[in-house]
Amino acid sequence: MPELAEVEYYRKQWDAGIGGTVLRVQTHPKVRLFREARARDVVAALTGRQLRGSRAHGKQLLMEFSPGAWLALHLGMTGSLRTAVAGHEAGPHDHLVLSLERVALVFTDPRQFGKIRLDLVEGSDPPQWWRDLPPQPLERGFTKEAVGHFLKRFPRTPLKTLLLDQRGFPGIGNWMADEICWRLRVPPQRPAGSLDEAEIARLWREVRHVCRVALETVGKDWSDPPSHWLMTHRWRDGGHCPRAGCHRPLRRASLRGRTTCWCPHCQTLA
DNA sequence: TCCTATGTTGTATG
DNA sequence: ACATACAACATAGG
Numbered sequence: 642m643p644e645l646a647e648v649e650y651y652r653k654q655w656d657a658g659i660g661g662t663v664l665r666v667q668t669h670p671k672v673r674l675f676r677e678a679r680a681r682d683v684v685a686a687l688t689g690r691q692l693r694g695s696r697a698h699g700k701q702l703l704m705e706f707s708p709g710a711w712l713a714l715h716l717g718m719t720g721s722l723r724t725a726v727a728g729h730e731a732g733p734h735d736h737l738v739l740s741l742e743r744v745a746l747v748f749t750d751p752r753q754f755g756k757i758r759l760d761l762v763e764g765s766d767p768p769q770w771w772r773d774l775p776p777q778p779l780e781r782g783f784t785k786e787a788v789g790h791f792l793k794r795f796p797r798t799p800l801k802t803l804l805l806d807q808r809g810f811p812g813i814g815n816w817m818a819d820e821i822c823w824r825l826r827v828p829p830q831r832p833a834g835s836l837d838e839a840e841i842a843r844l845w846r847e848v849r850h851v852c853r854v855a856l857e858t859v860g861k862d863w864s865d866p867p868s869h870w871l872m873t874h875r876w877r878d879g880g881h882c883p884r885a886g887c888h889r890p891l892r893r894a895s896l897r898g899r900t901t902c903w904c905p906h907c908q909t910l911a
Numbered sequence: 912t913c914c915t916a917t918g919t920t921g922t923a924t925g
Numbered sequence: 926a927c928a929t930a931c932a933a934c935a936t937a938g939g
Binding site: 643644647682698716717718719752754755756807814815816817818871873876900 | 916
C-alpha cells in the first residue's frame with residue numbers, strides 16, 4: 642500500500658516508543674524480509690538499545706537507536722507499522738516486533754516486498770547512503786531544473802512511469818503518479834522527453850502540490866484526500882472523472898506493468 | 912480457478 | 926556505459 646503519505650503515517654505510529662528501551666526482539670528469521678540484514682544481527686544490535694527517533698525519505702524509513710544503530714525499513718507493497726500492547730506475540734506476518742517497556746512496535750508485511758537494513762555507525766549522523774538520497778519534492782534541492790534534466794535523461798519513458806522512478810521523484814507511487822498526470826491534463830503515456838519548459842514548470846508545481854496535500858490528509862491521520870481528486874475515483878472500473886464539468890468515464894489500462902487510470906477527455910495535451 | 916494488488920530489482924536487449 | 930522493458934518476488938482477496 643504505502644507511498645509517501647502512508648509511509649509518513651506509519652512512521653509516526655512508532656513514535657509511541659521514543660525514549661523506550663528494547664527489551665525483546667522477535668523476528669521470523671527465514672523469511673525474505675531478512676535477505677539484506679540477518680535477523681540475528683538485528684536482534685543483537687537492537688536489544689537493550691533506546692529508540693531515539695525516526696525520519697522518512699520518500700518511501701524509506703530510518704529508525705535511530707542509541708548509540709549508533711540505524712534500522713532502515715522499506716514497506717514494499719503491503720508493509721505497515723503499528724503499535725501493540727507490551728508483551729505482544731508476533732503473528733504470522735509480524736516479521737519484526739520490538740517490545741519496549743510500555744509498548745510493542747510491530748512491522749507487518751504479508752508479501753515481504755519490503756526490506757530491513759541495519760547500519761552500525763560511529764558518531765551521531767545517519768549512515769552515508771541515507772545522506773546521499775536524492776532531494777524530495779518538498780525539499781529545496783528539488784528544482785524545476787532538476788525535474789527537467791531528469792525528464793530529458795529518459796526521454797522515451799512514459800511520464801507516468803518516470804514519475805514512479807524513486808531516483809527522480811522519491812515518494813511518488815502509483816496513485817500519486819496518476820493524480821499528477823490528471824492534474825497536468827497530460828496522458829500518462831506521453832513520452833517524458835516531449836514536455837516543454839512550461840509543462841515542466843507545471844509538473845514541478847503539481848508534484849509538490851500532490852505531495853503536500855497527501856501529507857496533510859493521509860499522512861496526518863489517514864483521512865481521505867479531497868473528494869475532487871482522481872485518487873478517490875480510480876480504483877475500480879466504472880469510475881468517473883471528478884473534474885467539474887466533465888464526469889465522463891475514466892479509463893484503466895496497464896502501463897509498463899502498473900495499473901493506470903486517466904480521463905481520456907481531460908488528459909489530451911500532447 | 913483466475914485475476915488483481917498503492918513496489919522494487921535482476922536481467923536481457925538494444 | 927546507458928536507456929528501456931519485463932518477469933520475478935509472496936500472499937491475500939475478489
